[in-house]
């Protein structure tokens with residue numbers, strides 16, 4: 001089964017979780033008590049569940065995430081214009097990956113962590129190919 005390694009922004013390992021292949025990443029993080037805000041409950045609306053994927057970047061992304069990121073980039077939020085930034089509610093764990101969580105309940109002021117999230121990606125995903133540049137990734 002794939003292993004998801006959660007690191008902080010310095011690259012230090014916080015925890016490793018073993019995840020059944022095909023699990024939605026946000027669901028895996030929540031089920032393993034990882035501090036990740038998910039305000040909209042995994043419906044690709046809020047962006048609070050976003051992660052940076054340092055290793056194991058998926059080679060596909062949902063149309064929903066793509067459209068939302070395009071809108072945010074056009075509105076002046078360049079942080080969404082990065083090949084390793086994903087909404088964890090729009091990612092399926094297929095292989096080992098290393099991720100850092102952008103918004104944790106302990107580091108950002110939120111009323112709550114968020115709503116429950118369904119097991120499946122919501123809305124039903126349409127997949128687009130995703131190019132991962134060679135230069136991306138934490139060096140061992």
Ligand code: FES
Nearest residue numbers: 040042047049089
């Ligand atoms: S975009 Fe809201 S939880 Fe993923």
